[in-house]
Amino acid sequence: MRTLYRHIAELVRGIKVLFFPELCLVCGRKLSDGERVMCTRCRVTMPLTIRSADDLYRRFDNHFEPVCAVSFFNYVHGSAHSRIVLGIKFHGQRRAAVEMGRWFGRRLREEGSPVCSADMLVPLPLSRGRALERGFNQSELIARGIGMETGVPVETRAVARVRYSDPQSLQRSRTDRFRNVTGVFAVTRPELLAGRHIVIVDDVVTTGSTVTSCATAILEAVPDCRISVAALSAVSSIRG
Numbered sequence: 001m002r003t004l005y006r007h008i009a010e011l012v013r014g015i016k017v018l019f020f021p022e023l024c025l026v027c028g029r030k031l032s033d034g035e036r037v038m039c040t041r042c043r044v045t046m047p048l049t050i051r052s053a054d055d056l057y058r059r060f061d062n063h064f065e066p067v068c069a070v071s072f073f074n075y076v077h078g079s080a081h082s083r084i085v086l087g088i089k090f091h092g093q094r095r096a097a098v099e100m101g102r103w104f105g106r107r108l109r110e111e112g113s114p115v116c117s118a119d120m121l122v123p124l125p126l127s128r129g130r131a132l133e134r135g136f137n138q139s140e141l142i143a144r145g146i147g148m149e150t151g152v153p154v155e156t157r158a159v160a161r162v163r164y165s166d167p168q169s170l171q172r173s174r175t176d177r178f179r180n181v182t183g184v185f186a187v188t189r190p191e192l193l194a195g196r197h198i199v200i201v202d203d204v205v206t207t208g209s210t211v212t213s214c215a216t217a218i219l220e221a222v223p224d225c226r227i228s229v230a231a232l233s234a235v236s237s238i239r240g
């Protein structure tokens with residue numbers, strides 16, 4: 001009986017692959033067995049951030065002092081690899097979000113990043129409306145992937161988005177971006193954060209204004225905690 005089930009499961013998988021083959025999120029080619037999210041070629045050409053513990057540090061140090069601030073790969077607008085972030089954000093690629101988080105987490109572990117010894121991963125919260133509309137928070141899925149590889153737990157109850165902001169991409173200048181996200185976040189459970197090392201997790205960091213707004217809200221409510229930033233990707237050249 002068990003063998004029969006196994007055969008049926010295999011058959012269903014075969015049919016699924018035939019009609020819904022898994023495609024590389026970057027180049028669109030059919031994935032081979034063992035390949036996940038992207039094909040081997042796109043994986044090796046991935047524009048990974050140069051090994052450096054703090055490639056994002058300068059984006060935040062005027063506003064708060066992160067323990068560390070790291071990203072996994074460079075986001076270049078219009079590039080093939082930017083499709084990973086777009087696929088995760090707008091096309092419901094939940095599995096890709098977790099897989100990318102795991103890859104990022106493995107690298108953080110190999111580098112002995114301070115992220116691995118943090119107390120919790122706090123995904124940047126979406127507004128309730130946006131979360132309902134999208135059905136998931138991509139930063140939370142990325143954080144879950146990082147957590148699987150580093151053992152750091154994910155905490156989603158402590159911080160909430162209390163005000164809706166216009167899309168950051170519509171903001172012209174750096175000042176506009178900061179103004180747009182000021183007062184957007186609030187700490188809902190300060191007791192969970194007190195005295196802890198918290199890693200804010202985001203999918204893509206541009207100027208860093210959204211993460212800064214979240215970090216500032218946390219530090220105002222819980223001054224004795226320490227904050228790090230882990231972003232799946234970061235826009236390398238900043239305009240405005």
Ligand SMILES: [Zn+2]
Nearest residue numbers: 024027039042
């Ligand atoms: Zn590919």
